[in-house]
Amino acid sequence: MIRVQDLTKEFFDLKRGPVAALNEVSFEVKPGEIFGLLGPNGAGKTTCLRILSTVLKPTSGLALVAGFDVARSPESVRANIGFMSGNTGIYDRMTAWEMVEYYGRLYGIEEEQLQNRLHEIFDQLQMNEIRDLLGSKMSTGMKQKVSIARTIVHDPPVLIFDEPTSGLDVLVARAVLEAVDSLRDAGKCIIFSTHIMREVEKLCDRVAIIHKGEILDVGTVDELIQKYVQPDIEEVFFHLIGSRDPLMNAI
Numbered sequence: 001m002i003r004v005q006d007l008t009k010e011f012f013d014l015k016r017g018p019v020a021a022l023n024e025v026s027f028e029v030k031p032g033e034i035f036g037l038l039g040p041n042g043a044g045k046t047t048c049l050r051i052l053s054t055v056l057k058p059t060s061g062l063a064l065v066a067g068f069d070v071a072r073s074p075e076s077v078r079a080n081i082g083f084m085s086g087n088t089g090i091y092d093r094m095t096a097w098e099m100v101e102y103y104g105r106l107y108g109i110e111e112e113q114l115q116n117r118l119h120e121i122f123d124q125l126q127m128n129e130i131r132d133l134l135g136s137k138m139s140t141g142m143k144q145k146v147s148i149a150r151t152i153v154h155d156p157p158v159l160i161f162d163e164p165t166s167g168l169d170v171l172v173a174r175a176v177l178e179a180v181d182s183l184r185d186a187g188k189c190i191i192f193s194t195h196i197m198r199e200v201e202k203l204c205d206r207v208a209i210i211h212k213g214e215i216l217d218v219g220t221v222d223e224l225i226q227k228y229v230q231p232d233i234e235e236v237f238f239h240l241i242g243s244r245d246p247l248m249n250a251i
């Protein structure tokens, strides 16, 4: 459902010169799978997800989403994905229902079908209590639910979550993770970036550890723990990154 092959992205930074944000990255994600991208700040996670969501063009390499090439068929890719980050904005003067409805209309969903879909989503995400609440009156948790709802309103097969729990308290973060988990159970192909180890352990079927634009290894949490003989994914992470970056060992 997602296939990334030798994906490379170079930026030109005035201070640093050419920066390889992604360097020949390859992985695949299947339907019904949550694939984690685990890496520190600046690892290249957001760059990778921006390419998959067609916001950025790759310098070289291939990225296919639902069978469509991100560089050649960006519109078809956009029709097949939902993208959510931790800081998606919510309109103060629209209710939860109006906001999700508005996004549904932007996607061109036919009216009767849209109303049915809205009922389905509000039930699924247990949002009926906040249906008529204005954005300005919502708690952070409510806003995150609305963000998820609008991400999935067009029922895309592929979902991209870029650090969706950043800045959230544990209760809200938990609700977001539960929603992502239920979307996996519904057969969605999910890519989930984070730097929070616990989220990877709880949620991801497989994880790629990414550092300085390169994937250091990919596998299930258990596979990686066994392969590197470490007690948990956090230690695997430091082991892999420390072996590439001697400064990490000095911290």
Ligand SMILES: Nc1ncnc2c1ncn2[C@@H]1O[C@H](COP(=O)(O)OP(=O)(O)OP(=O)(O)O)[C@@H](O)[C@H]1O
Pocket: 011, 012, 013, 019, 020, 021, 039, 040, 041, 042, 043, 044, 045, 046, 047, 048, 195
């Ligand atoms: N538009 C840009 N111009 C120049 N450099 C950029 C640009 N966007 C990203 N970079 C650089 O590319 C590298 C990867 O950044 P990216 O934002 O993808 O990392 P990340 O893993 O998402 O980190 P974070 O968790 O901080 O968001 C960093 O060195 C970053 O400074």
